Amino acid sequence: MADALKEIRCESQDTVASSGPSGVNNKQLDADMELPYSHFSAKSRIMIVVITAFTGLISPLASNMYYPSITAVRDDLNTTQSGITWTITAFVIAMAIFPLLWSNLADSIGRKPVYALSMLIFTCGSVGCALSRSLTALIAARVVQSAGSSAVQSAGAGTISDIYPREQRGTALGIYYLGPLLGPCLGPLIGGYIGQDAGWRWVFWVLAILGGVLLLLALFVLPETHRRIVSKAHSIQPVNIPPALSLKDNNPLLDIATVRYPVVALSMFLFAMLFGTYFTNATAQPLAYEGIYGLSQGMSGLCFLSSGVGCILGSTSGGRVTDLLLARHRKALEAAADSERVEIKIPAEARLGAMWVGISMFMCAVIICGWLIEYKLALAGVLVVQFFIGAGMAFTFQSLGGYLIDVFPTRSARITGVQNFWRSLWAAVIVQLFPTMHENIGWGWSYTVMFFLTLAALLLMQVAVFRGERLRQRFGPGPELR
Secondary structure (H helix, E strand, O other): OHHHHHHHHHOOOOOEOOOOOOOOOHHHHHHHHOOOOOOOOHHHHHHHHHHHHHHHOHHHHHHHOOHHHHHHHHHHOOOOHHHHHHHHHHHHHHHHHHHHHHHHHHHHHOHHHHHHHHHHHHHHHHHHHHHOOOHHHHHHHHHHHHHHHOOHHHHHHHHHHHHOOHHHHHHHHHHHOHHHHHHHHHHHHHHHHHHHHHOHHHHHHHHHHHHHHHHHHHHHOOOOOOHHHHHOOOOOOOEOOOOOOOOOOOOHHHHHHHHHOHHHHHHHHHHHHHHHHHHHHHHHHHHHHHHOOOOOHHHHHHOOHHHHHHHHHHHHHHHHHHHHHHHHHHHHHHHHHHHHOOOOOOOHHHHHHHHHHHHHHHHHHHHHHHHHHHOOOOHHHHHHHHHHHHHHHHHHHHHHHHHHHHHOHHHHHHHHHHHHHHHHHHHHHHHHHHHHHHHHHHHHHHHHHHHHHHHHHHHHHHHHHHHHHHHHHHHOOOHHHO
């Protein structure tokens, strides 16, 4: 019992539900803490994480899968390169906005209906893309496709928070983030060969089939995990149970406004610069592989395996490292508590301790990649640094994503939606700007600009790393928003 109480005290950012105006008494708290955090078995939780990661793959996969076929789409629809670029930009803008709505819905009615409804919308949007006969129709269908696929970008993190306590969450998030991070790598690989052999419309037919499979999984396999809903039918710890939301609380603008808190603003700025650089690099690589190194459409997609393998290693190792950091802090504080009888509290900033490893790897690889392409040096060198771009990006995502969830444990889906909004918004801007940058200042300096933007965000983030707990105590967020 003492160990259970100590574990809850360690989760200083997690919240315990109150059973009445005066809160739970000590006896009730003792009894509650003996309950399991989640009623799902270990195998069931793994199955939930795998389905969530697979569903999370769909948005970046749909975004990137037809990149190798862009030239064919442009010619078939008789439009310009500038016009066809809007099919990418519109998708990313929608990917920034709709997760805010989905995250609120997921916190209100549960995760399962959101997954099912979003996959239905995605499937319809994919069919619309496959049947499009004009640029306008394709852009509209891409917006519908993005609206459906983007739900798990926010609801997925909420699902992980539902079933795993804080000190096990990093490893689970590492598996979950494999989906969103592998999409930009696997999309061009799969889409390249499909577009080359079957035509660009079959890229969208394959996505529609995949959406249908995920819809069936959401309806018949994936259980509801929302802690407020689950707690009504099962006995679980009264921890991280979101309160029922009123219509006033269900306002995405209030979620976006969380950037008024310094730690959130600093985190969002780094997320945006990091993801914008990563996403721009992913969309620009086919231009280098086909235009500079003379690869075919299929071989160009195959080159994305390099960053894909990096994402797998970075995501799984990053999640595990953040969990180990929390465990180390816990042991140190437990020793102090035994001798000095102080309450154990692990700050959320403990997850940021190893962030510099991943982001340093990412930034060095980015600037090297730009100049390798600028001077048309060996393709093998470009593929090696692409591996480190993927690994560094995925590793850093674990630290930042886990940190925000620790700060907002009962609003994990909503804060992840906010994070997705800012990073996708910047990605839409920088992707649209990159062709102009590339034409005017070349590959090397374009990547150098993105390097320095990310460096500026990293330097500012050090304020949160070393002073984050004080900033939260002084400026918020307060307990009512956690």
